[in-house]
Amino acid sequence: MSIEDLHNLFKKCSGVSTDSRNTGKDELFFSLKGPNFNGNKYAKKAIESGAKYAVVDEKEFAIDERYILVKNCLESLQELSNYHRNKLKVKVIGITGSNGKTTSKELINSVLKTNFKTSYTTGNLNNHIGVPLTLLKITSETEIAIIEMGANHIGEIALLSEICNPDFGYITNFGKAHLEGFGSEEGVIKGKKELYDYIKRKKGLIFQNNDDHKQIKCVGDYQNVFCFGKSNGDIKYLVKSVNPEIEIKVNETLINSSLFGDHNVENIMAAVAIGKYFKIDLEKIKIGIEDYISSNNRSQIIKKGSNKIMLDAYNANPSSMYAAIKFFENFSEKNKILILGDMFELGKDSKKYHQEIAEYCRLIKDTKIFLVGELFCNTTRFKEFNYSENIDNLISKGDLSKIKKSCLFIKGSRGLKLEKLMDNI
Structure with a gap:
């Protein structure tokens, strides 16, 4: 057929x-x-x-x-979704990156839907099956589709780009994620860059973060770009606060977000820049950003009793872990507690990365530190840290139930299910 x-x-x-x-x-x-x-x-x-x-x-x-x-059923599903996407007069934005894909996608959708009928990737439907299923949900009423593309091997983003045929592309960042599949950080860059390679061949438009030198290098001398940056770009911004929630100034407009951490500033600004490219009024963009409330254990601030908990337990890799630790290290709160879980899919250097994170944590002052998971437990142990092989082991010790009037940051890979700790704090 x-x-x-x-x-x-x-x-x-x-x-x-x-x-x-x-x-x-x-x-x-x-x-x-x-x-x-x-x-x-x-x-x-x-x-x-x-x-x-x-x-x-x-x-x-x-x-x-x-x-x-x-x-072949899989190939037919992919071909059908590509045919369906191309039959409709819809603008498609492709998004990939090591960290922040989902948050960026949801922020972009929150902004664009103030002016357009949008369709976007839900849940984690960002692979060779999920992307086709997302495309097949696009209707004739859809004006802009935001498609998240995930990968852990070279060649996967190239395939997904062929399937969804994006007109626009944005890569959130290049970090040490899925090193087991990509082989190295250079492999990560090569794999994620496949989106920009496709956009260039198509003569589409790239959204570029001018504060990310890796991104600038990948874009090269390609001219069809729309940029944002702190001091240079089509859209310039000033960070007013990240302690804990983010406040950004664009022109004379102050935009407040319920998200926390320096790493989310660029996610927010990508959404602002894309909104401005599509000629959305800055006041509407502000509404889109401020209406967005994170869920699914990503960058959530939760008040529980006398404790404030920052939960970011959907994913973790060395790049995102360092960013989170540095943010919390500079956070102006008393009684700080840092709970870090294992980072998965790091390949042969996994032990080294976990050891480096643990050693970096020794430099943090006035913070109680819990390390959870077999990978952290297999590193050189430091007497000032609390180690647990899994969350059940940590919960059984009873330390969490004693925490009062504290600020906690919880970060780790999804497989550990660190969000379960919430019931015991």
Whole structure:
């Protein structure tokens, strides 16, 4: 079946599903495969659950006209989403980076939706399956789509760029994330830069942070850019405060955010710059930024009893960890407590990075420090720190329940589920 014919069937459906357990009425089901499952075996269940059609790639499962036989279900899903995106007159902004992708995407959407009908990546649908599913949610009413693209290997951003065909690109930063897959920080830069390489070939527009020398180097002499920076750019700004919430001055307008930390200043300014590029009034941009409340354990400030808790436990790597520690180190509060969890996917140098973080923490004054996870526990231990192999071990010690009138910063990789500590503070 041609992609055009498949798209005509898609238009008759209420949506797309890849999980037969929650397939809705009149949806188009794709029988994707994984290391331990074959989606073709669940196509019949999807039809019985209400799917209008099921796309399969093994002939034996195409038992009647409701089953659409293709060569490869994943490739067909990707091709369908690309065809759908290109059929619609929608501007697409592609976003990637080592840290801050999701926060930037949500801030950009919060700003753009003050003036446009937008569609954007929800949850963590930012991979070779999630990006197509996001594109297929774009409707004829959508004016701007903000698509987040994640990767942990070279070549993945290139593929996602081909699928979503962005008109605009923004890379939040290049850091020491997913080193296990990329191999090195140079590999991270090469992999993330694939978005800018695509934009350049297409002659699209790049949003550039003029305070990031790595970004400037990647953009090179490409001319179709819109820049922001503290002293140089199309949009210039002044940081008034990051203690703890951020306050930024753009022209004569003060913008306050519920986000904390220096690392979020650039996330906010990217949204401001993109809003200005699309000719949104600065007062509307201010509303978009100030209305945004972070969730999902990202840059959240939570008041619990007599304690103030800064929770940033969705992801962690050496770059984001150092940024968080430096912010908290300069934070003007008494009774400070820093709880750091393991950083995952760092490859062969994982122990070295955890050791360096621990040694850096020894320089912090007037702060009680807890290190959580097997990776931190396998480093050289310092007597002034509290070590726990996992959160259950930390909770069982009973130290958290004794914390009163303190300011806590919690940071670590998602797999540790550090947010569970909240119930015990």
